[in-house]
Amino acid sequence: MLASLSHHLRHRLLIPSISSLPTLPFLFLHLNHTLPLLFLHLNHTLTLPLPLPMDESSLRRSLADKQSAVDAQGNAVRALKAAKASKSDVDSAIDSLNALKLEKASIERSLQAIVGGAGDGMSVSREAFRQTVGNTLERRLFYIPSFKIYRGVAGLYDYGPPGCAVKSNVLAFWRQHFVLEENMLEVDCPCVTPEVVLKASGHVDKFTDLMVKDVKTGTCYRADHLLKDFCNEKLQKDLTLTLEKAAELKHVLATLDDLSTDQLGAKIKEYGIVAPETKNGLSDPYPFNLMFQTSIGPSGLLPGYMRPETAQGIFVNFKDLYYYNGNKLPFAAAQIGQAFRNEISPRQGLLRVREFTLAEIEHFVDPEDKSHPKFIEVASLEFFMFPREQQMSGQSAQKLRLGDAVSKGTVNNETLGYFIGRVYLFLTSLGIDADRLRFRQHLANEMAHYAADCWDAEIECSYGWIECVGIADRSAYDLKAHSEKSKVDLVAHEKFSEPREVEKLVITPNKKELGMTFKGNQKAVVESLEAMNEEEALKMKAALEAKGEDEFYVCVLGKSVTIKDSMIKISKKKIVEHQRVFTPSVIEPSFGIGRIIYCLFEHSFYTRPSKAGDEQLNVFRFPPVVAPIKCTVFPLIQKPEYESVARLISKSLTAAGVSHRIDMTGTTIGKRYARTDELGVPFAITVDSQADVTIRERDSKDQVRVKIEEAASVIKEVVDGQRTWADVWSTFPHHATASADDE
Structure with a gap:
């Protein structure tokens, strides 16, 4: 129980189709689950006289048998040479040896396809894609390392102008989708929290990770990360592993959160794990509390912490919120705010940082009635779900109808199911690819002892599957804990x-x-x-x-x-x-906003050739709801009459509340389009007359002609979702793009 509670406290948080993804790395990502079969088919067709077994166990047995055959044939070749056999006999034996080696290599590729996510080529492609996206994001100032001129601080990042706009738009849509739609009570509580509050919640005693140090340099590492990385690397790259050893490593990964301090230390020693950079030895693991400690007031007598989550502010205000809601259940309270975790070894950019934005909902409900009146609105949704039974049996996530998952008890209750459905709609509306989004149920060893059910919305990106939203039925634990500590009945x-x-x-x-x-x-x-x-x-x-x-x-x-x-x-x-x-039960969806935004960056990014075909142009296909700038205004050429029209349209867009940028430089229109495509701007207005203008859509590059006085209202309607680009395309005259008008 202690291990499961500790894990739960540490980890509470907090799409385009394949045909529209021209970039090779994400073509691979979409085909990740089919590549093993493809490789097996190719191997059989090209090199093997018999079909290979499809499962990992059979492949490992085949590889071991083939290695034995290679060794035996190698000995035979050496024996023939020692006996000075005829050249034809030696050549024939060598040919047999080479054939066996080819068969062995085919089995290795097939095995790598299964255990390594399509092999080293896939890893290289992911890394190259990640590097391209990261370079673009930093160059266009979406985000950059904090305190960059002082060499930065790990785990801290600044959002630049377009990044701030994307984040603001995501949060505005979150408020619209959840707070306004569900009539939630929004609160804003301090980041500095007295120790007594976090003592009651369990964070002071349990919000820890196990840390090890490089015995020579003192560099700190998360012990479980080192063990996890070791096991994954061995499974993916060491194809000579025996079945028993592979099963052992998989068992370690599955039970990683259950390992005690001593057990974790023993595994690190058993596997000879050393410091990644220096290869020095490591200390024994010891707990490190992830909260930033401070003191409140000049005396230093009132200890406090920077909050590791926003939820506790809602729980301690339950009594007043319940009264504000007319003493009626159910109701939900929500909060958006900064949270702080002193990560031991931050990595993966925005995915694991020391200061981040959380958006959390606490839905209070009668524990004897967890039905939801609006569940019918999401019951027909069908998306990838990964129940614990499928995880334990080695199966993959599969599409399930949400209503069926609830009725069969896979999802514990209607209210939990309703929020799972709403989270799915929220993420896909932002631009997250539905084919790379799954809802994974917590395994028994991940569940806190008081939790009724927990699901994570996981998004696949170049780092693998990333937990971005946690949706948990936490029963009545939190309110009871604060009632006991404060002696105030939260009922x-x-x-x-x-x-x-x-x-x-x-x-x-x-x-x-x-x-x-x-x-x-x-x-x-x-x-x-x-x-x-x-x-x-x-x-x-x-x-x-x-x-x-x-x-x-x-x-x-x-x-x-x-x-x-x-x-x-x-x-x-x-x-x-x-x-x-x-005491009410609590259904808690918790959103890691930074993680969602990073996955959105990757899912929205693609490249396309310039018109000349001599370079690849970067594009972010942000939906209008999250795009940092909704529209650009370009005079085709620098003429006073065109510039005055551009200013008039800019004024109309400002009055309509549409974020935009006006560019009157003499740069070619193609280059101006390319610059704004790289910022994800969905629409561009080009002024090329004093009567009407063109509106260009970013991804199709289609253009229509619209009267000057209509331009701002058309953009406003499309940005607000009142009409689609398809509707605009069918309504207004099309503009044939001249070669000089585009990239």
Whole structure:
């Protein structure tokens, strides 16, 4: 339980079709799951007389057998040479040896295709693609390393003008899609949080990662990352692994979050893992709390932390928010804000940073009724889901109908399912490729002990599958924890139309005996016993009656203690109630905004040849809703009459609230188009007369002619989603692009 809680606290957060992706690296990404079959087919066709087995185990056996055959034939060749056999016999033996080596190489390629995601070529392609995207983003100032002139600080980044605009647009759409659509209560809480709050939530004691140090340089690394990287690299590149060793490494990866400090250290020593840069030895792992610590006030007597998430501000305000909502459930509260995690070894750019933006929702619901009135609106959605059963059996994610997933119990309840559906619609509306988006259910070893169900929205990018949104049913854990610590009841009420006689469970700890046994930990044990739900209490009652004692896990202490029958009395009595008092459950979607934006950058990026064909031009295909600039205005040539029209259109766009850029430089129109395509600007207005203008769409490069007075309103309607480009194309006269008018 301790391991699962620690993991959960550390990791709470927080598309175009293949035919439209001309870039080779992402063609590979789309074909990733089919490449193994393709390679197997090619290998069989070109080099093998018999079809190869398709699964990894069979391939590893075949490779081992083929290696034995190669070794034996090599010995035979050497023996023939030593015996001074005839040239024809030696040549024949060498030919057989070469044939065996070719067959072995084919099996290796087939195995690499399965375990390595299409082999080294794929890795090179991903790396090249990532480098191209990264260079473009930095050069166009979407984001850059913070404090760059001082060589920067790992895990800290600045958003430049277009990056700020994209981020602002993503957050504005998030508010529209969730806060306004669902009538949520938005709050804004401080980043600095008193220690007592994070003590109650478990962050002070459990928000840790295990760290190791280079014994000579002192450089720090996350221990689990080193072990994970080692296992993945061995599985992908060491094709001579035995079946047993491969199974062992896969088991380590599957149970990585369950390993204790000692077990993790033992594995690092067993596998001879060293510091990546220096190859020096590593220290034993030890816990490192990821929160930035500070003190509140000049005395330094009130400890605090920079918040690692935004959710706690919502939980501690539950009572007031419940009152503001008319004492009615369900309701949701939302918050967008900065969070801080002192990552041990930040990597992967915006995907793992020390300061980041979270957008979190806490939907409070009656634990006895988790239906949702709007679930029917998303029930018919079909997308890739990855339930834990498929993960454990080695299968891939598959498209499931959301309504079926909920009705079959794959997704725990309707409210959780509703938010999964809404998250899918949000991400795909931003421009995330639906074919590279999946919802993965947490495995048992990832789940916190109190969670009813958890799913992650994972997006595939050049770094692999990245968790960008967590959607969890956290039961009543958070509100109960803060109720216990603050002594303020964070509960909801359901008034009965008539009084009811109910049988109520009464838990009465023997505080004297508990104090004698647990001394300084008495308070924590008593509070945990009193907070037991009925199921836990009845289970303990049965155990105490059967054997006189029971093991009880105390979350605050992070360990189990032995409770004897003399320490507690658990009984039932009938009472008359006029209302039901209960702690609400919480459904929590948590969005890592920076991760979503980075994946959006990759999913939106492609290249296309210039008109001359002598270079590749970079393009971001941002949908208008997130594009940093919606429109550009270009006088075709530098003429006063064209420039005055451009200014008039610019003024109309400003009045309509459309972000735009006006460019009156003498640069060729093709180069100006190319510059703005690289910023992802979806539309361009070119002034080439005093009566009408052309509007160009970025991806198709199609152009229509529109009267000057209509230009701003047409752009406004398309940007706001009131009409589509297809509608514009069918409404207005087409403009035939001259060779000088485009790239």
